[in-house]
Structures are given as C-alpha cells and as structure tokens.
Amino acid sequence: MKRQLPLLVVFLAGVFMVIQYFVPAEFSEKAYEFLIDWTIIIGIFALALGIWSLIRVSYHKIKTKQEGYFYSYVALAGLFGMILFGFTFMGGLESYMFTHFFDHIMIPIQSTMFSLLAFFIASAAYRAFRARSVLSSVLLIAAFILMARVIPMGPLSDAVTVVSNWILLVPNLAAKRAIWIGVGLGIVATALKVVLGIERSYLGRD
Amino acid sequence: MTNETDKKLTFNERLMSIDRRWVFLVLAIFVVVPLILGFSVKPVVSDEVRAIYDFVENLEPGQNLLVAIDYDPNALAELHPMAFAIMEQALAKRLKLVTLTLSQNGAGMAEQAVKAVVDSVKMYHGYTPEYGKDYVFLGYRPYFALVILGMGQNFRIPFPKDYYSTPLDSMPIMAKIQNYDQIAGVIDITGSNVADAWIAYGNGRYGVKVALGLTGVSASDYYPFYQSKQIIGLMGGMKGAAEYEFLCKNPGPATEAMGVQTFAHIVIIGFIVIGNIGYFLDKREKAKRKKEM
Numbered sequence: 001m002k003r004q005l006p007l008l009v010v011f012l013a014g015v016f017m018v019i020q021y022f023v024p025a026e027f028s029e030k031a032y033e034f035l036i037d038w039t040i041i042i043g044i045f046a047l048a049l050g051i052w053s054l055i056r057v058s059y060h061k062i063k064t065k066q067e068g069y070f071y072s073y074v075a076l077a078g079l080f081g082m083i084l085f086g087f088t089f090m091g092g093l094e095s096y097m098f099t100h101f102f103d104h105i106m107i108p109i110q111s112t113m114f115s116l117l118a119f120f121i122a123s124a125a126y127r128a129f130r131a132r133s134v135l136s137s138v139l140l141i142a143a144f145i146l147m148a149r150v151i152p153m154g155p156l157s158d159a160v161t162v163v164s165n166w167i168l169l170v171p172n173l174a175a176k177r178a179i180w181i182g183v184g185l186g187i188v189a190t191a192l193k194v195v196l197g198i199e200r201s202y203l204g205r206d
Numbered sequence: 207m208t209n210e211t212d213k214k215l216t217f218n219e220r221l222m223s224i225d226r227r228w229v230f231l232v233l234a235i236f237v238v239v240p241l242i243l244g245f246s247v248k249p250v251v252s253d254e255v256r257a258i259y260d261f262v263e264n265l266e267p268g269q270n271l272l273v274a275i276d277y278d279p280n281a282l283a284e285l286h287p288m289a290f291a292i293m294e295q296a297l298a299k300r301l302k303l304v305t306l307t308l309s310q311n312g313a314g315m316a317e318q319a320v321k322a323v324v325d326s327v328k329m330y331h332g333y334t335p336e337y338g339k340d341y342v343f344l345g346y347r348p349y350f351a352l353v354i355l356g357m358g359q360n361f362r363i364p365f366p367k368d369y370y371s372t373p374l375d376s377m378p379i380m381a382k383i384q385n386y387d388q389i390a391g392v393i394d395i396t397g398s399n400v401a402d403a404w405i406a407y408g409n410g411r412y413g414v415k416v417a418l419g420l421t422g423v424s425a426s427d428y429y430p431f432y433q434s435k436q437i438i439g440l441m442g443g444m445k446g447a448a449e450y451e452f453l454c455k456n457p458g459p460a461t462e463a464m465g466v467q468t469f470a471h472i473v474i475i476g477f478i479v480i481g482n483i484g485y486f487l488d489k490r491e492k493a494k495r496k497k498e499m
Contacts, residue, residue, distance in 0.1 A: 021411075029359060033356075033359070033363065036352050036355070036356065039349065039352060040348070040349060040352065043348060043349055047348075093313070093369070094370075099314070102311075102314040103314065103318070106279060106311065106314070107279040107282065107314070107315075108279075109279075110278060110279035110280040110282075110311070111279055111280060111282050111283060113280060114280035114281065114283070115283070118233070118470065119229075119230045119233055119234075121474075122229055122230070122233050122470070122473065122474045122477065123226040123229045123230065125474050125477070125478055126224070126226075126229055126474070126477035126478055126480075126481050127481065129478045129481070129482070130481060130482060130485050131482055131485070131486075132485075140478070140482075143478075144475060144478075147471045147474065147475055148471075148475075149445065150247070150249075150445050150464065150467050150468055150471055151247075151468050151471055151472060152247045152248070152468065157250050158250060161250045161252065165252060165253070168426055168429050169429055169432075169433060172426050172429060173429045173430050173433055176426065176427060176429065176430050177430045180430060
C-alpha cells in the first residue's frame with residue numbers, strides 16, 4: 001500500500017492533467033487551479049528543505065572546520081541577513097539595506113562570475129578549435145563567420161551578416177530541430193513511464 | 207621544472223600550448239583599452255531584431271505590452287540594454303507597459319530597469335509615465351510555467367497584488383486586463399528556459415504573440431521557433447541589443463559595448479588561428495620526419 005498509493009496518485013494526476021489540457025470547460029479549469037495550488041504548496045516545502053539543507057551543510061563545515069569553512073559564515077550571514085531585511089518590520093523589499101545588499105553585493109558578484117566565463121571561453125576556444133578533420137574544419141569556419149558578425153568589416157559586413165543568418169537559419173536550425181524533437185519525444189516517453197508506474201525512481205528507491 | 211619542460215617544446219608546440227594566463231592577459235588588455243578609449247561599431251540590423259521593433263512600433267498608443275524581465279544579475283550586461291530599449295520605446299509610444307519577473311533574482315533587476323526607463327522617458331520624451339496608469343510592475347512569482355498558465359486565465363491568480371502590495375484591481379492600467387486576450391504581445395527577456403514556457407504555454411496554449419530577448423549563447427537554440435513563427439522576433443546577446451538600440455535611435459550600453467566585443471572576438475579569432483598554425487606546422491613536421499625514417 002505504501003508504494004501503490006503514490007503510484008495511484010501520480011497516475012490519476014497525470015491522466016487528469018493530460019485530459020484537462022484538451023477540455024476548455026469551467027470545471028476542468030477549476031480542478032486545474034486546485035492542482036496548481038498544490039504544486040505551489042509542494043514547491044514551498046521544497047524551498048524550506050533547500051534552506052534547511054544549506055544551513056545543515058554550512059553548520060557541518062563550520063563544526064568540523066573543513067577547508068574554507070569561513071565562507072560558510074558568509075553564506076549563512078547572507079542568507080539570514082537578506083531574510084531579515086526583507087521582513088516588513090525591517091523595511092521590507094524597498095528598505096535601504098535590502099536594496100543596497102542586492103545592488104552592491106548580489107549584482108556585482110553574479111555579473112563577475114558570468115564575466116569570468118568570457119576568459120575561460122577564450123582559452124577553451126583556443127585549445128579546442130583545431131581543424132583536425134573535415135567536420136571540425138566546417139565547425140571552425142562556421143564559428144569564424146558567426147564571430148565575424150560583430151566585427152566591422154566595411155562593405156563585407158553585409159555579406160557576413162547574410163552568411164551568418166543562413167548558418168543560423170538553415171544548418172543550425174535543422175540540427176536544433178532534430179535535437180528538440182528528440183528531447184520532446186524523450187520527455188513524453190519519460191512522462192508516460194512515470195504516469196504508468198514503469199519509472200519509479202522518484203519514490204526514492206526501486 | 208616548468209622552464210625545463212618549456213625548453214623541450216618546439217616552436218610549433220609552443221604555438222599550440224600558450225599558457226592560458228597569457229590568453230587571459232591579452233584578452234583583458236583588449237577589453238579594457240577600447241573601454242577607456244571608446245570605440246563604437248555601427249550594427250547591421252538583422253531581420254529577427256527588426257521584427258520585434260516593427261511589432262512594438264506598429265502598436266497603437268494605449269495598447270498593452272508585457273515585458274517579462276526573466277533574468278538574474280549574471281546576464282545583466284547582455285539583457286539589461288534590451289529591457290531598457292524596449293521599455294523606453296513602449297513608454298515613449300504611450301503604450302501601457304506591464305512588467306513582471308519569473309526569475310528568482312529578477313525583481314531587483316526589473317525594478318532597477320523600470321525606474322531608469324521612467325526617468326529616461328521623463329527626460330528625453332517630455333512625458334511622465336504614471337505608475338498604475340501607464341505602467342505597472344507585478345513582481346516575482348515562483349514556478350514560471352504555472353504563473354504563465356495562470357495569467358492565461360486571469361492575471362489576478364498568480365498576481366493578486368503588484369510588487370508594492372497594491373491590489374491589481376485598484377490600478378487603472380489593470381482595469382481592462384484580465385488575461386492575455388488584452389495583451390498585444392509579450393517580450394520575454396531571459397537567459398534561461400523560461401523562454402520555453404512562454405513559447406509552449408503563452409503562445410502555444412493561449413496564443414499570445416511572444417518575442418524573445420536572449421543571451422548570446424542561448425539565442426541559436428530559439429531560431430527554430432522563429433522560423434516556425436511561434437515567436438515573432440528574436441534578439442541575441444549584446445549584438446541584438448545594440449541592433450535594437452540602433453533601430454530606436456537610442457544608443458546605450460550595448461552600442462558602447464560593441465567596440466569591446468569586437469576586439470574580444472578579434473583576440474579569440476587570433477588565438478584560434480595561432481593554435482591552428484601551430485597544429486599544421488607540427489603535423490607537417492611530423493609527416494616529414496616519418497618520411498625521412
């Protein structure tokens with residue numbers, strides 16, 4: 001019963017969600033809204049679980065004085081600080097502290113992390129793009145043309161734009177479409193396996 | 207030890223294995239110098255960017271446009287300029303602007319962008335957009351697919367109140383907006399898979415017109431949707447933003463950054479060429495040695 005009940009719930013919810021998608025009636029929409037509310041409630045529990053997990057991992061690092069445990073203090077201070085300043089009695093989302101922490105710590109940190117990627121991409125491109133075979137040469141030429149798209153090349157600019165658009169809209173599109181169709185079929189197959197109880201890894205163990 | 211190893215490397219091998227710290231240094235120099243000196247590039251406008259511009263431009267004053275600021279600070283450099291340009295164009299045209307965010311750290315981004323654009327419209331267009339009447343910021347809600355679906359029924363399901371806790375029904379801009387039927391189009395600016403949900407649910411299920419502003423790396427993934435007309439237009443990365451600024455005659459951060467991007471691309475192309483020269487010289491030398499043996 002411990003295993004059959006969740007399987008039954010998943011089956012009924014899955015079949016209902018498929019049917020309601022094609023039934024634009026009021027009762028179907030109401031039931032759908034009800035299920036969406038449940039999803040949000042489950043998600044909130046997942047959020048709480050995530051926060052608890054972060055606190056536990058950080059606490060463990062500090063307690064056992066693992067390498068770089070100091071950063072766990074920073075993570076916990078950031079977590080509790082932002083929560084505290086987000087409360088209405090501390091000024092809420094528009095408070096000086098909350099907005100300044102976000103604008104002057106969060107934004108620069110995340111932007112910096114992303115900007116560093118440019119350097120790693122440059123280094124990786126230098127090492128990886130070698131014309132070792134016909135296929136890698138084709139890839140290399142296509143990459144050159146797309147990169148040349150943002151470089152001022154006088155009268156050549158228009159031609160580069162036309163060729164790069166063709167690359168994006170024809171060969172790239174054909175490959176992407178094939179991947180997307182494959183992914184879509186994979187999603188449908190997995191969803192069916194979950195709904196029909198064939199795939200049960202979400203229960204924790206099989 | 208390292209020097210001894212370096213000495214053993216031939217010239218060709220050296221070309222192929224330049225220390226990545228040199229790559230970083232050269233790239234840094236070529237990024238910083240154009241930033242200091244100032245160097246701009248006139249963008250060539252692509253059809254997919256022009257399609258978004260034309261769509262917004264052809265809307266009648268008073269029509270509602272939804273701009274979804276679905277990105278985190280990490281994509282700010284590429285996506286903020288798009289948000290600025292589109293929102294300024296919309297407010298200057300006296301469209302009614304509805305903004306929201308479906309990204310966890312997007313609320314701060316959206317608020318920053320909206321405030322900056324309103325100030326800019328006041329300054330350059332001689333018109334003061336009024337909050338709640340001309341524009342509104344609904345805030346953030348988690349589970350983007352559910353929010354997009356929820357808004358298809360009624361905006362009040364996921365957003366009973368706006369970001370500042372004002373009930374939606376108390377604002378004139380929302381009086382006539384129930385669901386996507388009253389929205390002329392959605393422009394989703396994102397670096398994540400929120401775009402998929404806008405296409406699948408916003409356009410697929412509710413038929414609202416969707417256009418995308420994306421980071422450079424994710425743009426190529428969405429061309430199939432542009433060709434199939436599931437999205438009406440597509441802006442990719444800083445280049446797309448610069449094209450949009452150019453169309454709006456509103457040069458901003460993306461236009462300024464084009465010079466830097468140009469130099470960075472030249473450096474990357476240069477290093478790839480050097481690596482390949484080394485590779486071919488090495489290959490030829492090895493083939494020659496094999497023949498001699």
